[in-house]
Amino acid sequence: MNATKSSKTVKVQQIGSPIRRRHDQRETLVGLNLNKLGRTAELPDTPATRGMIAKVAHLVRVVEK
Structure with a gap:
């Protein structure tokens, strides 16, 4: 993988219970490294x-950097 291409990241926080x-x-939450509230x-x-x-949009939120 090219390091410069994958430098963009998105920060996600879990706000809903599975x-x-x-x-x-x-x-999907486990795949996103989220499995506890907060x-x-x-x-x-x-x-x-x-x-x-998008699949678990009702359980997560994208946090601004």
């Missing part, structure tokens, strides 16, 4: 990451 959610939404993760800003964020 309790009573579908299993795939829980797995946890924050800094992830590469790729289309795959954006898609995962």
Whole structure:
């Protein structure tokens, strides 16, 4: 991977509980390194990451840097 291309990141914080959610939404949170309320993760800003964020948009928020 090219280090300069992947230098853009997005910071995401979990604001909703995965309790009573579908299993795939829980797995998406784990894939985003989020599995506890209030946890924050800094992830590469790729289309795959954006898609995962969109899938659980009701459980996370994008934090401004």
